[in-house]
Amino acid sequence: MGETFVQKAFGNRIGKKLKVNEIVFLEPDYILTHDNTAAIIKKLDEVKSDIKVKYPDRLVIILDHVIPASSEKTALNHKEIREFVKKQGIKNFYDIGRGICHQVLPEEGFAKPAGIVVGSDSHTCTYGAFSCLGTGIDRTEAAGLWITGQTWFKVPESFKISLKGKFRKGVSAKDLILTIIGDLGADGANYVSVEFHGDSLQHLDIDSRMTIANMGVEMGAKFALFPPDDILKNHFKSRGWDFSIPVAWSDKDAEYSLIKEYELSEIVPCVSKPHAVDKYSSVKDLQGLFFEQYLIGTCTNGRISDIEVTSKILKGKKISANVRLLVLPASSEIYSEASRAGFLADLAEAGATILPPGCGPCLGAHQGVLAPGEKCLSTANRNFKGRMGCKDSEIYLASSETVAASALKGVLTDPREVL
Amino acid sequence: MAIFAYIQDDINTDLLYPGKYTYLGTKPSDIKEHLLEDLDPTFKDRVKNGDIIIAGKNFGCGSSREQPNVGLKYVGIQAIIAKSFSRIFFRSATNQGLLLIELPAVVDAYKEGDFIEIDSKKGVVLLNNTQFNFPALPTEMQNILKAGGLLEYIKENLK
Known part of the structure; x- marks a missing residue:
């Protein structure tokens, strides 16, 4: 054996x-x-x-x-x-x-x-x-x-x-x-x-x-x-x-x-629903769901490819009114690369808030804490109750493509519509 | 002796101790203030030395934060009986000298008002009049538990 x-x-x-x-x-x-x-x-x-x-x-x-x-x-x-x-x-x-x-x-x-x-x-x-x-x-x-x-x-x-x-x-x-x-x-x-x-x-x-x-x-x-x-x-x-x-x-x-x-060709854009990572739904089945906050970053999806695709979706456009988008490059290396490539400028112009390279809002200790009743669409790895600092808020997890496309439209959006 | 029954699966570390407190107090008495806050806000005021927790499967999943274990040991939880435990939580409980017992049959059979007695040496849980056996831990983990936790075990071996 x-x-x-x-x-x-x-x-x-x-x-x-x-x-x-x-x-x-x-x-x-x-x-x-x-x-x-x-x-x-x-x-x-x-x-x-x-x-x-x-x-x-x-x-x-x-x-x-x-x-x-x-x-x-x-x-x-x-x-x-x-x-x-x-x-x-x-x-x-x-x-x-x-x-x-x-x-x-x-x-x-x-x-x-x-x-x-x-x-x-x-x-x-x-x-x-x-x-x-x-x-x-x-x-x-x-x-x-x-x-x-x-x-x-x-x-x-x-x-x-x-x-x-x-x-x-x-x-x-x-x-x-x-x-x-x-x-x-x-x-x-x-x-x-x-x-x-x-x-x-x-x-x-x-x-x-x-x-x-x-x-x-x-x-x-x-x-x-x-x-x-x-x-x-x-x-x-x-x-x-x-x-x-x-x-x-x-x-x-x-x-x-x-x-x-x-x-892999059968995999579709999807989200994990509150308050457990294994609560799967396709994006299609929840299309149009409103979120106040969008987060791209963390140790799951804060890499250069994530920032690049986000910038590709948002360059020259504005995120929807009434929503906020937080972007955190995962390291100083990624931050500087994204900066030199112009991605961060594109994102800032699109209305994103760029945060320093760190864990940021993911664990609810600071930066981007949610208010009661709010929902966040995040590229992080965990959507447990209270994870982002407030037990009366909801977190959905998705890919950078899905979060960027959704921040653009202001509601959950299949990224294939904008790519 | 009271039994706190949380018969649900995947009770995660954020429910046991919210992440927003992880870099604030580290003393067991500080931890107690937020212990199980988002699962059962009344727990910290009701819990007494020798109490038992019963839960479903994958108890303690999520973060590697040890405050749940440190806190539960500090308030005197005798043991947690669950259908299963998450890996990091299981290891961490042993490191704090907290006894975890994996016995799905007890969790399934338990009803409010039932009586539970644990004999950890014999590996027996008595639920009312029915006896359930649980397997012994690997020797390495038993030694850590016997010493009262990993740091106590290391202290003994440094001498």
């Missing part, structure tokens, strides 16, 4: 073949934390005062969740983190303005094929786009990892999702992953390593893969993995990085607890 990618990647580290459900102790390559680092520092002190981080070079700290600071309390958190970084000699620190952790960590080259990155953030599974085993842990476990450098992992079972064909115009990776989550359910892949296979991968660029992998956790997945193929190789080469694959992609005869196939 062949092996899945996670069996190989874990097994390679301890030099033996691993069975599903076996528990192994491993040292992750990197431990990601963000604004929550302030709380984790306090946990270190609980264990022992003046304790040294075991492997300071394995820490990656990126300030993104509430940036710039929104209050004295969040400003103090940031200050404590900067002091800690200095004191512990942590070199992989990215202060406010650099961008969202799940965009910045791969841009800085920390997400590598068969690498292990744990993060005190559930969307750490985004790194599966780089064949990297990324998964979320809590703050306490991050503190433990800073001290000991290792933690336990259960070898998860795997799903194989085969993708065939090409998207039709106006349809993108977000529509695909919302469709998959709608089919499998919010716990459909709980504890599972989800692997993406099939001929379509040659048409799915890194941005698309990141959107899909990012939302793996919304169906419970531990990992959401793409193969280390030519697209990934070319991405690494284009950034001047070495591309090495410590273990090969999963074997053809590996064991999967579920095998599912999607024909």
Whole structure:
């Protein structure tokens, strides 16, 4: 019997073949934390005062969740983190303005094929786009990892999702992953390593893969993995990085607890309805629904391709009166690229509010909080009740194409009407 | 001992502890103030040491925020019995020394006013007069739970 990618990647580290459900102790390559680092520092002190981080070079700290600071309390958190970084000699620190952790960590080259990155953030599974085993842990476990450098992992079972064909115009990776989550359910892949296979991968660029992998956790997945193929190789080469694959992609005869196939040409623009990500509806079935606020950005859809398509839809036009559009490039790299290409100017002229590269309104802590009774159409990954700061508001999730087209018309609109 | 029954699926971390508070208070007493705020605003004032929560499947899905677990441990929740738990939540509960019991049969059979007793050592839940067994956790997780949480476990091993 062949092996899945996670069996190989874990097994390679301890030099033996691993069975599903076996528990192994491993040292992750990197431990990601963000604004929550302030709380984790306090946990270190609980264990022992003046304790040294075991492997300071394995820490990656990126300030993104509430940036710039929104209050004295969040400003103090940031200050404590900067002091800690200095004191512990942590070199992989990215202060406010650099961008969202799940965009910045791969841009800085920390997400590598068969690498292990744990993060005190559930969307750490985004790194599966780089064949990297990324998964979320809590703050306490991050503190433990800073001290000991290792933690336990259960070898998860795997799903194989085969993708065939090409998207039709106006349809993108977000529509695909919302469709998959709608089919499998919010716990459909709980504890599972989800692997993406099939001929379509040659048409799915890194941005698309990141959107899909990012939302793996919304169906419970531990990992959401793409193969280390030519697209990934070319991405690494284009950034001047070495591309090495410590273990090969999963074997053809590996064991999967579920095998599912999607024909991309059958995917249509869709939304996820409040208050659960697995509540699928096609855009067509809800066409004309009014939203006060539109959001393009976050670790799901704040990449250059998202800003580019938004600009393509809105250039030379104005968003509808009585609605507001927020756009957040996911990193400083994307911000500057979008700026140089003229996309941000196009969007500002169309009436969009451009926010700094960060998590912004997604988690309801600041920027773009909703009022009771309001609705937001967002490219984010979560539409839970209260997520954007108000429990009496509603969030619908969609692709950048759909959100841009809808902001233009002022109601939910199929992007194929305007593209 | 009271039982808080929230028999619904996919109770997520925003319902257990809204995201807008995640970078404010971090002390367990601060967390208690917003615990389960958007699920049951009366919970924080009614909960007492030794109480039990019962829920449907995929309890704790969503964010990796640990405030729900920290808060529930702090207010003295004896255990959460659910049809299933989300992965990160499950791990996090163990890290806080909070007992989670996956027993769909108990959740299905439970009716308001029922009596529940838990013997965690024997792996038994008694629902009125019916006994339900739950499987032991992997040794690695048991050791963390026994120590009272991950940091306590690490402290013991640093000595």
